[in-house]
Amino acid sequence: MTFHGIALGCGNFGGVGSSPAFFGQGSTEEEAFALMDRAWENGIHWFDTADAYGGGRSESFIGRWRAARKPEGLVLTTKVFNSTVGDPADVGLAPDRIRRQIEGSLGRLGVDRIDLYLAHEPDPRTPLEETIACFERLVDEGVIGAWGLSNFDLSGLAEALRTGRPALLQNPYSLLDRTDEHGVLPLCEANGISYVPFGPLSGGWLTGKYRRGEPFPAGSRMTLRPEPYEQFVDDAVFDGLDRLRDEAESRGVSMAGLAFAWVLASVDGAVCGPNRAEHLGPILEARGVALSPVDRERIGSFFS
Numbered sequence: 001m002t003f004h005g006i007a008l009g010c011g012n013f014g015g016v017g018s019s020p021a022f023f024g025q026g027s028t029e030e031e032a033f034a035l036m037d038r039a040w041e042n043g044i045h046w047f048d049t050a051d052a053y054g055g056g057r058s059e060s061f062i063g064r065w066r067a068a069r070k071p072e073g074l075v076l077t078t079k080v081f082n083s084t085v086g087d088p089a090d091v092g093l094a095p096d097r098i099r100r101q102i103e104g105s106l107g108r109l110g111v112d113r114i115d116l117y118l119a120h121e122p123d124p125r126t127p128l129e130e131t132i133a134c135f136e137r138l139v140d141e142g143v144i145g146a147w148g149l150s151n152f153d154l155s156g157l158a159e160a161l162r163t164g165r166p167a168l169l170q171n172p173y174s175l176l177d178r179t180d181e182h183g184v185l186p187l188c189e190a191n192g193i194s195y196v197p198f199g200p201l202s203g204g205w206l207t208g209k210y211r212r213g214e215p216f217p218a219g220s221r222m223t224l225r226p227e228p229y230e231q232f233v234d235d236a237v238f239d240g241l242d243r244l245r246d247e248a249e250s251r252g253v254s255m256a257g258l259a260f261a262w263v264l265a266s267v268d269g270a271v272c273g274p275n276r277a278e279h280l281g282p283i284l285e286a287r288g289v290a291l292s293p294v295d296r297e298r299i300g301s302f303f304s
């Protein structure tokens, strides 16, 4: 199986990613069901979660949605590293921990096989070859279909390639974060590794919801968990956003739709991160925005 295209990111279900401080917050089960229904009906049949999202709530919501809707052909990605219960000592990629965590994921998702299983981040305390050997045994046993990596930089990916070949890499990539163009993307291409990033809208920055000199909208990510995005509070970013807004208006599309289309035109797909069903609108819109290599280059230059 190849892993390309748009995945529905379920990191907002029952929390804000893996942050223990937000377990039990984020999208409610009802909102998550509405999002999964809308994504499914619109041909997004690949869902991305992690054992620790919402302290296990994200996987549980997906499991109960699966049981209710019985979707034929749903493809699931989940991940391992962070603690499901918010215990900072219970993290990592040690083989015995992976074995324990995957049992929890299978149970919450209500499946006996996970299509794609990712190391959520590198674990400096576990030799990578032990983690990869564990993943490959899980493939041989039929518990997972394939394995991949997330948040691995160039040296981490090169190290992994000395032991095995991940099916997919999930790192951040967007108009506001093009770090992986320098080394990681060429290495993925040379090794046939799918590159399907998270953060295609830079946590909402590329939707235009954050305005120069204005307070952040109540309840937005910048008011809840701003740390990963604080560097965007910068005049050069606001200038780029103004140019993106003008470009979107001239094309009659939303800023978010154009920014998402830019990612789709650049790499193998993207994991979207809607917070409510209406956020899926620009994602679906992006599928109809064709960008030539020249358009892609020009739009990219708004932020350089």
Ligand SMILES: NC(=O)c1ccc[n+]([C@@H]2O[C@H](COP(=O)([O-])OP(=O)(O)OC[C@H]3O[C@@H](n4cnc5c(N)ncnc54)[C@H](OP(=O)(O)O)[C@@H]3O)[C@@H](O)[C@H]2O)c1
Pocket: 008, 009, 010, 011, 012, 017, 048, 049, 120, 150, 151, 170, 197, 198, 199, 200, 201, 202, 203, 204, 205, 207, 209, 219, 220, 221, 222, 256, 271, 272, 273, 274, 275, 278, 279, 280, 282
């Ligand atoms: N592997 C990893 O370490 C990792 C890390 C992060 C995410 N992920 C995965 O990737 C998925 C997407 O990542 P991401 O959340 O960073 O994606 P993103 O698309 O860059 O950001 C999502 C946020 O953007 C805002 N947003 C999205 N659509 C919007 C719209 N139409 N109008 C206004 N605001 C909108 C929402 O912010 P508000 O919350 O402010 O409403 C939403 O929470 C996650 O769900 C998760 O599955 C993986």
